[in-house]
Amino acid sequence: MTATLRGELYPEIAVVWGLALALFLEWEGERLEPDEIRLSVIVTILGVFLTRMVAIARGIKGWRYV
Amino acid sequence: MDRRLIAITLAWLLSAGSAAAQNPAPPNPDLPARASDTAHLRGGWYPWDPYQYRDYRRDVPILTGFDVEIERALGRIMSVEILLPEIAWEDHLAALCAETADIAAGAMASEARSRYAYFSKPYRTETDVLILPRGASGRYPFHTIEQMLDTFGKQKFRLGVVAGFMYADDRVNAFIADEAHRDQIVAVSNDAQNLRNLLAGVIDGFLADRIAAATTAWRRQEGARIEEHPLRFSTNIHFMLSRATQTPQTLARLNDAIDELRRTGELRRIADLYALPVLINQTLDAQWFRILAFLGIVAFALSGVVLAYEGQYTLFGALVLATLPAVGGSIVRDLLLQRDPLGIVQNPEALLTVFGTVLAGMLVIRVMSRVQSGMLTKQLQSRAHLGTRLIEVFDAIGLAAFTVVGVVVVLDTKAQPLWLWGPIAAGLTASFGGLMRDLFVMTA
Numbered sequence: 001m002t003a004t005l006r007g008e009l010y011p012e013i014a015v016v017w018g019l020a021l022a023l024f025l026e027w028e029g030e031r032l033e034p035d036e037i038r039l040s041v042i043v044t045i046l047g048v049f050l051t052r053m054v055a056i057a058r059g060i061k062g063w064r065y066v
Numbered sequence: 067m068d069r070r071l072i073a074i075t076l077a078w079l080l081s082a083g084s085a086a087a088q089n090p091a092p093p094n095p096d097l098p099a100r101a102s103d104t105a106h107l108r109g110g111w112y113p114w115d116p117y118q119y120r121d122y123r124r125d126v127p128i129l130t131g132f133d134v135e136i137e138r139a140l141g142r143i144m145s146v147e148i149l150l151p152e153i154a155w156e157d158h159l160a161a162l163c164a165e166t167a168d169i170a171a172g173a174m175a176s177e178a179r180s181r182y183a184y185f186s187k188p189y190r191t192e193t194d195v196l197i198l199p200r201g202a203s204g205r206y207p208f209h210t211i212e213q214m215l216d217t218f219g220k221q222k223f224r225l226g227v228v229a230g231f232m233y234a235d236d237r238v239n240a241f242i243a244d245e246a247h248r249d250q251i252v253a254v255s256n257d258a259q260n261l262r263n264l265l266a267g268v269i270d271g272f273l274a275d276r277i278a279a280a281t282t283a284w285r286r287q288e289g290a291r292i293e294e295h296p297l298r299f300s301t302n303i304h305f306m307l308s309r310a311t312q313t314p315q316t317l318a319r320l321n322d323a324i325d326e327l328r329r330t331g332e333l334r335r336i337a338d339l340y341a342l343p344v345l346i347n348q349t350l351d352a353q354w355f356r357i358l359a360f361l362g363i364v365a366f367a368l369s370g371v372v373l374a375y376e377g378q379y380t381l382f383g384a385l386v387l388a389t390l391p392a393v394g395g396s397i398v399r400d401l402l403l404q405r406d407p408l409g410i411v412q413n414p415e416a417l418l419t420v421f422g423t424v425l426a427g428m429l430v431i432r433v434m435s436r437v438q439s440g441m442l443t444k445q446l447q448s449r450a451h452l453g454t455r456l457i458e459v460f461d462a463i464g465l466a467a468f469t470v471v472g473v474v475v476v477l478d479t480k481a482q483p484l485w486l487w488g489p490i491a492a493g494l495t496a497s498f499g500g501l502m503r504d505l506f507v508m509t510a
Contacts, residue, residue: 011497029337032265048466
């Protein structure tokens with residue numbers, strides 16, 4: 001229904017936001033601020049959710065390979 | 067053709083994961099104290115999660131933590147073995163004076179301590195807070211350390227501290243050491259004891275490193291019963307070397323090793339591997355995140371239920387179609403990252419949620435088919451698009467929760483680099499199960 005290799009903008013959202021969270025956590029490693037870590041999780045959740053909702057509302061498809 | 071492509075991709079990911087998931091090196095066992103020599107540094111540890119703690123793998127205790135792993139890395143650079151028997155912090159400091167210990171981690175510099183110990187360059191910082199019962203912060207509206215100490219004195223505040231521990235401000239340490247406040251100070255050996263005293267009403271609050279305090283409460287699932295006061299104070303943290311047994315040359319070697327850890331990125335890697343997972347798992351253990359993950363699993367399972375209904379599948383077929391999108395991606399991710407045990411085996415709640423959703427779905431469908439001519443059915447049919455929208459919203463919530471879980475599992479399994487495996491695991495967790503479900507439907 002949702003996750004296919006030739007359709008919806010779905011796995012791309014997880015990969016892009018997963019990359020953003022991973023890069024933030026790499027940078028956060030030296031700071032270790034619990035509040036910032038909690039905030040990064042919340043921002044990622046909101047980011048993924050809103051991106052997916054916009055993709056559904058506007059019918060945005062995954063990026064074509066060719 | 068598509069199926070072959072998927073199979074090849076899956077095989078490649080699984081084989082690549084074998085190389086990527088790193089098993090931590092076996093730790094040194096706790097060793098007894100011995101005479102000082104150039105090949106060993108006699109250190110010590112006490113429970114101070116996540117800096118120093120025992121982790122259990124297959125019931126085997128492993129000493130680890132941020133400070134412990136940094137000590138081991140410094141030992142490798144300096145070509146010495148750092149011995150780490152368990153010892154209370156106060157006793158550890160006494161051992162540095164008594165020439166029965168050489169090194170201590172996690173120390174704040176002070177004039178009194180510098181009489182018997184050298185201090186290394188700082189290797190991390192510490193932020194201290196006052197931990198109070200949930201809802202109690204409002205009763206202590208101070209904004210500065212002076213105001214806090216004044217409040218402690220006037221209200222005869224019963225303050226919990228760790229014996230021998232120096233907090234990040236000299237005024238606080240002076241207050242604790244003052245004989246006039248002896249009746250108010252309750253000194254114990256670690257933060258866990260302070261937490262127990264707080265919850266039992268023995269003390270009104272305790273001072274602690276905020277990361278250690280949060281972790282202690284999280285491990286004991288008591289986070290909801292305590293809170294931090296907004297006032298915070300920070301300082302640098304060093305290693306201490308006994309002046310009696312060590313030389314300035316050893317201190318210089320230690321400082322050089324700390325510099326090398328920073329330069330090579332090892333310090334950051336240790337933080338990524340041993341402190342970050344503990345901190346981020348505290349967020350994922352919160353009730354609000356569990357609810358999001360639950361909604362996501364239900365939405366993923368419902369997508370399978372709808373397909374099973376449309377395709378007239380058997381109950382077993384419906385279970386497969388619902389289970390694949392809900393937990394299939396996480397199983398593939400765990401196999402790829404060599405997680406042991408697999409998340410689904412460690413915590414079968416997700417699987418039970420899927421089974422419950424399938425059975426509830428079956429019940430609803432059967433009831434609906436019995437009352438097809440009723441008003442209820444007509445109303446529901448006219449609002450079918452609302453149901454679809456609701457599933458899409460829950461599905462997006464699940465996508466969000468699974469994206470975060472994917473990255474956190476990479477931290478837990480210590481696969482490196484995080485920037486590569488984090489997004490791969492996020493994509494796998496969130497969408498690979500749905501992909502497998504679609505392939506299953508196409509085959510069927």
